[in-house]
Amino acid sequence: MNFEVIYTPWAQLEAAEAYAWYAQGHIRMGDAFVDELERTSGFLARNPFLYPCVEQEIRRANLDRFPYSLFFVFDDATVSVLSCFHQHRDPRTMSELLDL
Numbered sequence: 001m002n003f004e005v006i007y008t009p010w011a012q013l014e015a016a017e018a019y020a021w022y023a024q025g026h027i028r029m030g031d032a033f034v035d036e037l038e039r040t041s042g043f044l045a046r047n048p049f050l051y052p053c054v055e056q057e058i059r060r061a062n063l064d065r066f067p068y069s070l071f072f073v074f075d076d077a078t079v080s081v082l083s084c085f086h087q088h089r090d091p092r093t094m095s096e097l098l099d100l
Helices: 011-023 030-046 091-098
Strands: 004-007 054-055 057-062 068-073 078-086
Touching: 004 011, 004 030, 011 030, 011 078, 030 057, 030 068, 030 078
Parallel strands: 004 078
Antiparallel strands: 054 057, 057 068, 068 078
């Protein structure tokens, strides 16, 4: 069974901002970022249990080629991505965003 992966509005905004940064003319990695995001989302859809819990029920999946992590929760049918978080940001901001 595959889970449906949905991104919260906040996670969509973070991913869009990351894409915009990587798509800049001097970087030209926007498409590669989207490909990596889709690849990781595919793993989440197939088996979200593979990823460790980092706080209560929240799990983290690190992207391979980019310094981002997807923080997510899931139920019987849906994986909800809460944040597409840059790994060099202050982790306290993650706690504030997720009200931990």
